[in-house]
Amino acid sequence: MPALILREAMPDLPSHSSPSYVLSPLARKIPDYDLNGSRPGSPLPDTLLSPAFTPPSTPGSDTPLYQKEPKSIPVDTSLQRPPKLLEKLPEVECIVRARIPTVTGAEMFLHLYQNNVDGKEHLAIVFGDNIRSKSLHAVWPGETERDRMTRGAYTGRLHPGRVSSRADPQSSTPEHIGRDNHTAPLVRIHSECYTGETAWSARCDCGEQLDEAARLMSLPSSSGGVIIYLRQEGRGIGLGEKLKAYNLQDLGSDTVEANLLLRHPADARSYGMATAMLLDLGLGGDTGIRLLTNNPDKIRAVEGPKREVVVKERVAMVPLAWKTGGKKGIHSDEIEGYLRTKVGKSLANDDRVTLLMQASRSGKWAI
Numbered sequence: 001m002p003a004l005i006l007r008e009a010m011p012d013l014p015s016h017s018s019p020s021y022v023l024s025p026l027a028r029k030i031p032d033y034d035l036n037g038s039r040p041g042s043p044l045p046d047t048l049l050s051p052a053f054t055p056p057s058t059p060g061s062d063t064p065l066y067q068k069e070p071k072s073i074p075v076d077t078s079l080q081r082p083p084k085l086l087e088k089l090p091e092v093e094c095i096v097r098a099r100i101p102t103v104t105g106a107e108m109f110l111h112l113y114q115n116n117v118d119g120k121e122h123l124a125i126v127f128g129d130n131i132r133s134k135s136l137h138a139v140w141p142g143e144t145e146r147d148r149m150t151r152g153a154y155t156g157r158l159h160p161g162r163v164s165s166r167a168d169p170q171s172s173t174p175e176h177i178g179r180d181n182h183t184a185p186l187v188r189i190h191s192e193c194y195t196g197e198t199a200w201s202a203r204c205d206c207g208e209q210l211d212e213a214a215r216l217m218s219l220p221s222s223s224g225g226v227i228i229y230l231r232q233e234g235r236g237i238g239l240g241e242k243l244k245a246y247n248l249q250d251l252g253s254d255t256v257e258a259n260l261l262l263r264h265p266a267d268a269r270s271y272g273m274a275t276a277m278l279l280d281l282g283l284g285g286d287t288g289i290r291l292l293t294n295n296p297d298k299i300r301a302v303e304g305p306k307r308e309v310v311v312k313e314r315v316a317m318v319p320l321a322w323k324t325g326g327k328k329g330i331h332s333d334e335i336e337g338y339l340r341t342k343v344g345k346s347l348a349n350d351d352r353v354t355l356l357m358q359a360s361r362s363g364k365w366a367i
């Protein structure tokens, strides 16, 4: 892999286009939760259950209210002045993929990528059979059929005794590379959040958003989709620095001020990696994608320097607590502050108005 590109090399770029390579201390994963004596399978105390962790909010679960395809808003960035993005996209390669049955019955294919920029294992979580990685399916010199199946470069399904990675007569899934060209697939660009996704944090809605994206992509009516899972913890500042920011927030700063006090940009993330991965997954070009986000900065940044990927429509991610008038979703003083700062400081005017309307309709905030 070529040398890492460091943030210092591009001092004049806006935060959302910087490669923001930050070394964060290795996060130790908790293999089994053991809180107040609870083990997997036994109920956790209510106070510890965030919606991100609660089975009913996980993909494919039966929540009749939200079984419909999400509403989207047309997007046309072709007339916008392009933001200052890195001219060259990172080189990415999918080195392994595996089928993951999920706890709700929905299935996804987890794709693990290597790249020539930051040495991190970025992921693509693919729902549906139609989206295939070009680099994964390329033939590697000297590899056997078993090698190909072991790294996930097969079509159809694996089963005991299968000997070929090519079209499998026993498989009931379609054997085509390519996708339904009628509907732009749903895409979520998600930045890692250890606290919100794994450690039951009610400081942010990251876990809820990840669940909601997966659920929408595995609806029976959905033509599938991709969650690009980027290893840029804490808006790119890393877990250790994010934890310091949390302490500053407890001392009275909001989420943006805390980053600035720590001498980090308000948002140190970049999206070129996501563009490169989407291209590898065959989602470049005119068919376009439907992007799940409230963050307008993300839209043009994900499209890439030459609009290699086209965002046709945007699907808003309204917090569950707002959508349900507080019946579901996260409840904490911290999430209120987090969303208030995000809406007030990070969003463009149109998005701010839309989200504030939602919040006021649910009785959350007066506008």
Ligand SMILES: Nc1nc2c(ncn2[C@@H]2O[C@H](COP(=O)(O)OP(=O)(O)OP(=O)(O)O)[C@@H](O)[C@H]2O)c(=O)[nH]1
Binding pocket: 189, 190, 191, 192, 193, 194, 203, 204, 206, 209, 232, 233, 234, 235, 236, 237, 242, 245, 246, 255, 259, 292, 293, 294, 295, 298, 317, 338, 342
């Ligand atoms: N620095 C910092 N990062 C945070 C904090 N809370 C959450 N994050 C990180 O923020 C990221 C999620 O970003 P958000 O700004 O909430 O959402 P977004 O991805 O820009 O926008 P959406 O697409 O609309 O969700 C994750 O990487 C979290 O770890 C915080 O208080 N400080």
